[in-house]
Amino acid sequence: MTFNGSMPAPMMVVHEGDYVEVTLVNPEANTMPHNVDFHSATGGLGGGALTHVNPGEQVVLRWKATRTGTFVYHCAPEGMIPWHVVSGMHGTVMVLPRDGLKNREGKPLRYDRVYYIGENDLYVPKDANGKYKSYDTPGEAFADTTEVMRKLIPTHVVFNGKVGALTGKNAMTAKVGETVMIVHSQANRDTRPHLIGGHGDYVWETGKFINPPEKDLETWFIRGGSAGAALYTFRQPGIYAYVNHNLIEAVELGASAHFKVEGEWNNDLMKQVKPPGPILPGKSSAADAVVQTR
Amino acid sequence: MLLAMKIKIAITAAALASPVALTVAPVASVGHSTADSAITLIAARPFQYRMAGDFSRDGKPAEAPLREARLSGDVKIMTSQVTSREYAHCVDDGGCPRIPRAPEMADRPVVGVSWRDATAYAEWITNKTGVLHRLPTDEEWVFAAGEKARDEALPLADPVDPAQAWIARYEAEANRVRPLAFDPQPIGTFGRNENGLDDIGGNVWEWTNTCFLRMMLEQTGAAQVTNTNCGVRVVQGAHRTYMTDFIRDPRTGGCAAGVPPANLGFRLIVDAQLPAFYRIVEEVALKLRAKL
Numbered sequence: 200m201t202f203n204g205s206m207p208a209p210m211m212v213v214h215e216g217d218y219v220e221v222t223l224v225n226p227e228a229n230t231m232p233h234n235v236d237f238h239s240a241t242g243g244l245g246g247g248a249l250t251h252v253n254p255g256e257q258v259v260l261r262w263k264a265t266r267t268g269t270f271v272y273h274c275a276p277e278g279m280i281p282w283h284v285v286s287g288m289h290g291t292v293m294v295l296p297r298d299g300l301k302n303r304e305g306k307p308l309r310y311d312r313v314y315y316i317g318e319n320d321l322y323v324p325k326d327a328n329g330k331y332k333s334y335d336t337p338g339e340a341f342a343d344t345t346e347v348m349r350k351l352i353p354t355h356v357v358f359n360g361k362v363g364a365l366t367g368k369n370a371m372t373a374k375v376g377e378t379v380m381i382v383h384s385q386a387n388r389d390t391r392p393h394l395i396g397g398h399g400d401y402v403w404e405t406g407k408f409i410n411p412p413e414k415d416l417e418t419w420f421i422r423g424g425s426a427g428a429a430l431y432t433f434r435q436p437g438i439y440a441y442v443n444h445n446l447i448e449a450v451e452l453g454a455s456a457h458f459k460v461e462g463e464w465n466n467d468l469m470k471q472v473k474p475p476g477p478i479l480p481g482k483s484s485a486a487d488a489v490v491q492t493r
Numbered sequence: 494m495l496l497a498m499k500i501k502i503a504i505t506a507a508a509l510a511s512p513v514a515l516t517v518a519p520v521a522s523v524g525h526s527t528a529d530s531a532i533t534l535i536a537a538r539p540f541q542y543r544m545a546g547d548f549s550r551d552g553k554p555a556e557a558p559l560r561e562a563r564l565s566g567d568v569k570i571m572t573s574q575v576t577s578r579e580y581a582h583c584v585d586d587g588g589c590p591r592i593p594r595a596p597e598m599a600d601r602p603v604v605g606v607s608w609r610d611a612t613a614y615a616e617w618i619t620n621k622t623g624v625l626h627r628l629p630t631d632e633e634w635v636f637a638a639g640e641k642a643r644d645e646a647l648p649l650a651d652p653v654d655p656a657q658a659w660i661a662r663y664e665a666e667a668n669r670v671r672p673l674a675f676d677p678q679p680i681g682t683f684g685r686n687e688n689g690l691d692d693i694g695g696n697v698w699e700w701t702n703t704c705f706l707r708m709m710l711e712q713t714g715a716a717q718v719t720n721t722n723c724g725v726r727v728v729q730g731a732h733r734t735y736m737t738d739f740i741r742d743p744r745t746g747g748c749a750a751g752v753p754p755a756n757l758g759f760r761l762i763v764d765a766q767l768p769a770f771y772r773i774v775e776e777v778a779l780k781l782r783a784k785l
Binding site for chain 1: 547549552553554652653654655656657659660663664666667668707719720744752
């Protein structure tokens, strides 16, 4: 189940004060009613109350972007809201301030590119042999999936729909000196992004740009049902892993992405002083590690 | 009982120490055979071999030298990988740990086995048949794999700028052809190599007995071992890699950026003849059993 065929659904970028007009089409081939709740919209259950469409119907909604920041939107049909959300029907709206992003001192913050990461917890039923089940229609999966969901232990936690969506050939790229904005949205469950080998230079953990960004974070917290934004300027080339730092979720369940960063290595920031080799006599204990100061 | 234990210990110790050296002059059948697996005999001949492990020269990472090698004798190796059914016999007999994933496809290669599980199987079937079974060394595996052995030289990290090699390695790994299916496939799905072995380099990687070595190359070209870690063994298949011996399910994510093997399984070397001490012990055991 998706909006526009992708997990996460597309990110809509608008400006503060804009009127956003959305046409929601539920194709005839579908089997279920759908709607959409915009966390950035005001009233009408975020639009959910005014956008119910059955298969073969469409609806047009207009709402005003009154506050800035990154916000989740998701499907919210009666009786099956969580099922639609964890099946993939969630996206992000980014409402930018008219005068741009600013740091705590009010100085402008710029970025070269934006990466949009939608994290999705999935609850896929298994058969008696431990094999993941598949179903001919979504409706047939409802009861089994709900049973898995109610135990609150996801079978998968993934970025952008599947394991490997942002690794290998799909890895995100940047150059040393470039600033990236990472928009991270999680419509259902808490997550804690961490850039291995990097930091969050400026982080709007709650995603709302009117609040001053936090500086130099190691890990930040995205509450389930919200989207956050982080700026980072790469200072060192190489491969960076961007993970949900619940490492069980990152490694066992799939919540890992990679950045491939080109540029020149900075020996001042890091250097392998001595490659791995035999332990030197008298240095066999970890307790005598030496920190060099000047 | 006590005797059997001693045999088991002796064989284990010998298998761990230096497997190749165990092969004693050709043939004379021991009179037992493995119940299920077909065995292929590959006559010794020279082949190209690049040693496994991490090499350095003058403190900088270096490529392991590619050299002409020749094993001390012919290789007798299982034609195909050990199947779930075969492994299950060992489990039922109390010789192998029950592996967490239910083997529902009995006649396909067993997967989700660690080096320890594979070694337990080798010991069990050795005791069961009286024929020494063991994991191959990396060198033996490369020889048996023939044209299907992949000599993948990945870029070396320059300590002055380690990131360039790191990125190049990452790209090389990302460009590896991944198996279409992750489930183990019927024997023979991935073809037969020129030595008559099935499914080399398919979607099941195979454990070897070779420990992870760190080596220093001297000016003469000789390699000096600076560190041996037998908690990590060489794993062979569509690419060579290294795995901690208790790992059953190779996976990546987080800091580990590479592409892991799809599955871990194994096939065994079947030694033509048992070492003399074993045969004597076995004969005594048989006589004792006959008297009882």
